[in-house]
Amino acid sequence: MPIHEKSLIRPENLSTHDNLTIDGVDVSGDWSTFIKARVVQDYNEDLQDEIAALPGGENIHRCWQCGSCTNACTVNALNPDFNPRLWIYLIRMGFEAELVRDKDIIWQCVSCNKCTSACPRDVVPEGVMKATAHWLELKGYTPKTPSTEFDEIFSNQVIHTGKIEDGAVLLGFFRRTGQSPFQDWVIQMGKQLAMGLPIRMLMRMGLATLFHPRTRGWDRARAAIEEYVEEQEAAHRKALGLGGSSHDPHAPRQAQPIPQAAE
Amino acid sequence: MTKEVLVVGGGPAGLAASHALSSAGIPVTLVEKTDILGGAPIHSGYAKLVPSGEWAKDAIGGMVKRVEDDPGIKTIKNATVASFDGSPGDFTAKLSNGQEVKAAATILCTGFTHFDSINKPEWGFGLFPDVVTTSQVEQMISSGKGVRRPSNGEKPKRVAILLCVGSRDRQIGREWCSKVCCTVSANMAMEIREELPDCHVYIYYMDIRTFGLYEEFYWNSQEEHKVKYIKARIAEVTSDGDKVIVKGEDTLVKRPITIPFDMVVHAIGMDPNVDNFVLSKTFDVDLHHWGFLKRQNAYGVAGATSRPGVFVAGAAIGPETIDDSIAQGQSAAMSVVGMLHAGATQTAAE
Incomplete structure (x- = not known):
C-alpha cells in the first residue's frame, strides 16, 4: 500500500505489524500500518538564550525566516539537509529534540560567511552555526571535533x-x-x-x-x-545550565542521551 | 443656500473634519450616537497609539477638546440621523431625537465595528476566560491594571497573539485585511514584554503586514523585545482547565503544534459598521461589496460617495489607521469647502 508524502514521515514513526489479527481479522503487514503523530507539545524557552550566550549566537533572535542564509549556503548546495534557516528556527522556538537530530551535520559549516553577507537582518548565521556546534559539544551531544x-x-x-x-x-x-x-x-x-x-x-x-x-x-x-x-x-x-568546570581539557565528556521528540 | 455642514460620527475622522470645516469658517453640526466624543480609541479604551506612542486619551482627548471648545461646532450627542432628504446645498436631516438640521453637505465619519470573536468559536473566545481580544488587552494597559489572566488575576508567563481574527477569512465572510492589527499586535507584544519581562510573547501569523514605516514596530519587537513570530494559522484553542492550548501547524517545520499558554489574545479586525445597511438606506449611498461605505473614486473629489453632497471619510470606507482617518476627514472637509465655494460662485453669477 503506497504511503503518500512518505518523505515527510520519519521511519521511526511508522508502525507496521508483520502478524496482527484484530477481532479475528488478519491485518498483517501493510494493513496494520499506522503513522504516529509528531506533535510539538511545548517550547523550550531557554534554548534561544543558551545559543545567544555563546560567541556568534548573539543576534539569533533577529531572524525572520526569509531563508537567505540557506539560499546563500555553500554546504547546502552540496547537502540539502544542511539548512541554517531551519536550525535557527528550531533554536528560536525551542525544538531541542529536532535540532539534535541534525547534530552530525551542523558542524559541517565551512565558515564561508556568504550567509552573513546575504542576511538582511544581520543575524550572522555563520556565528550561529559556530555557537550551535559549540553548544552541541558543551551539552555532550557530539564529541569534540x-x-x-x-x-x-x-x-x-x-x-x-x-x-x-x-x-x-x-x-x-x-x-x-x-x-x-x-x-x-x-x-x-x-x-x-x-x-x-x-x-x-x-x-x-x-x-x-x-x-x-x-x-x-x-x-x-x-x-x-x-x-x-x-x-x-x-x-x-x-x-547552558551545566555544573562544574571545563578547566581540565582532558576530562572525559559525558555522553548525553538524545532527547526524544514528543510523540 | 445654507452654508452649514452636517458631520456624522465623532471619532478621529469626524473630529478632524469638523475642526477643518470650522477653521474655514463653515458652521458645523456634529451628530454622535453615543454620549461621548472620540470614537473607537476612546470607547474601546485604547492604550498607547501607533505610531506616536501617545496615550489615546491624551491624543484623541485633545481633538475632542478642540471640537468641544469651538463655538463654530454644534455637537449633538445621543442622536442618530433618521432621515436625510434634499439636494446638495439644501439637505434636511431629521434626527432620532426629533431635531432637524439643515445642511449644504454631509460627511459620514461613521467608522467601523470591531470584529466579534464569538463568530470564530474554534478559537475559544467566550469559552475560556483567558482568551481575550486586543481591545481587552488595550483596556488592561490603559486602565493601569496591567496585563493579567482574567481567570485568576495572575501575571501571564506566556502569551499568544493570534493575528487575522476576523480578517482574511472567507469562512466567515471577511476577506479584507484589517490593516492595523499586525502593527498593533507588535506594539502590544512590546508593551507586554516591557511590563512583564519574564513573559514570553508569541505571535501566530499568516503574513506580517506592518506596512510602510510601521515595519519598525515589527523589527523592534523582534530585535529589542525578543517577541517570537510563528507562521501558523491556528486550528483550534482548547483548555485543560488551567492553560489554554493552542493547536495548529508550525508551517516552517511542517509539524503540528499543541502548545499551552496562560493567555491567548485575538487580534480582532475591523468590520464594516453594523449600522452600514441603515446608513446606506438613510443617506442613499452605495456600499462596497464587502459592506463598507463606498468611495466613488480614488483620484477625483476626495471622499465622494454615490450621492452628490454626501461625503465619507475614515474607517467607514474600509479598515483604516487613526492617522489616515484624520487625514481623510480633513480632505473630505476640503471637498466640501470646494463644493460650497463653487455653489456660492454659481449663485452669485445667477
Whole structure:
C-alpha cells in the first residue's frame, strides 16, 4: 500500500505489524500500518538564550525566516539537509529534540560567511552555526571535533608558554585524536629535513622539546589570559545550565542521551 | 443656500473634519450616537497609539477638546440621523431625537465595528476566560491594571497573539485585511514584554503586514523585545482547565503544534459598521461589496460617495489607521469647502 508524502514521515514513526489479527481479522503487514503523530507539545524557552550566550549566537533572535542564509549556503548546495534557516528556527522556538537530530551535520559549516553577507537582518548565521556546534559539544551531544582538539592544544600551549612549539602541538594532536605519530607524511617530512642537514634548527628543536622555552615575563600575561578564559567558560557553562568546570581539557565528556521528540 | 455642514460620527475622522470645516469658517453640526466624543480609541479604551506612542486619551482627548471648545461646532450627542432628504446645498436631516438640521453637505465619519470573536468559536473566545481580544488587552494597559489572566488575576508567563481574527477569512465572510492589527499586535507584544519581562510573547501569523514605516514596530519587537513570530494559522484553542492550548501547524517545520499558554489574545479586525445597511438606506449611498461605505473614486473629489453632497471619510470606507482617518476627514472637509465655494460662485453669477 503506497504511503503518500512518505518523505515527510520519519521511519521511526511508522508502525507496521508483520502478524496482527484484530477481532479475528488478519491485518498483517501493510494493513496494520499506522503513522504516529509528531506533535510539538511545548517550547523550550531557554534554548534561544543558551545559543545567544555563546560567541556568534548573539543576534539569533533577529531572524525572520526569509531563508537567505540557506539560499546563500555553500554546504547546502552540496547537502540539502544542511539548512541554517531551519536550525535557527528550531533554536528560536525551542525544538531541542529536532535540532539534535541534525547534530552530525551542523558542524559541517565551512565558515564561508556568504550567509552573513546575504542576511538582511544581520543575524550572522555563520556565528550561529559556530555557537550551535559549540553548544552541541558543551551539552555532550557530539564529541569534540578534531579541529576543536587542535585549537585547544594550540591555544593551551600559547597560553602556557607564550610560544608555539610545533612538534609538541603535532604530537599532542595525534595523541588526543588517537592517531599514530609515525604517519607517512611525518616520516617523509623528517627525511627531507634530514637531507638538508639543518643542524642548527634540529638543535633548537631538540632544546625546545627538552626545556619548553617561555616568553620572558609571560607569567602575568598568562594569568590574565587564563582568568579571562575561565570567566568565559564559566559563563557559557552557567548559561547552558551545566555544573562544574571545563578547566581540565582532558576530562572525559559525558555522553548525553538524545532527547526524544514528543510523540 | 445654507452654508452649514452636517458631520456624522465623532471619532478621529469626524473630529478632524469638523475642526477643518470650522477653521474655514463653515458652521458645523456634529451628530454622535453615543454620549461621548472620540470614537473607537476612546470607547474601546485604547492604550498607547501607533505610531506616536501617545496615550489615546491624551491624543484623541485633545481633538475632542478642540471640537468641544469651538463655538463654530454644534455637537449633538445621543442622536442618530433618521432621515436625510434634499439636494446638495439644501439637505434636511431629521434626527432620532426629533431635531432637524439643515445642511449644504454631509460627511459620514461613521467608522467601523470591531470584529466579534464569538463568530470564530474554534478559537475559544467566550469559552475560556483567558482568551481575550486586543481591545481587552488595550483596556488592561490603559486602565493601569496591567496585563493579567482574567481567570485568576495572575501575571501571564506566556502569551499568544493570534493575528487575522476576523480578517482574511472567507469562512466567515471577511476577506479584507484589517490593516492595523499586525502593527498593533507588535506594539502590544512590546508593551507586554516591557511590563512583564519574564513573559514570553508569541505571535501566530499568516503574513506580517506592518506596512510602510510601521515595519519598525515589527523589527523592534523582534530585535529589542525578543517577541517570537510563528507562521501558523491556528486550528483550534482548547483548555485543560488551567492553560489554554493552542493547536495548529508550525508551517516552517511542517509539524503540528499543541502548545499551552496562560493567555491567548485575538487580534480582532475591523468590520464594516453594523449600522452600514441603515446608513446606506438613510443617506442613499452605495456600499462596497464587502459592506463598507463606498468611495466613488480614488483620484477625483476626495471622499465622494454615490450621492452628490454626501461625503465619507475614515474607517467607514474600509479598515483604516487613526492617522489616515484624520487625514481623510480633513480632505473630505476640503471637498466640501470646494463644493460650497463653487455653489456660492454659481449663485452669485445667477
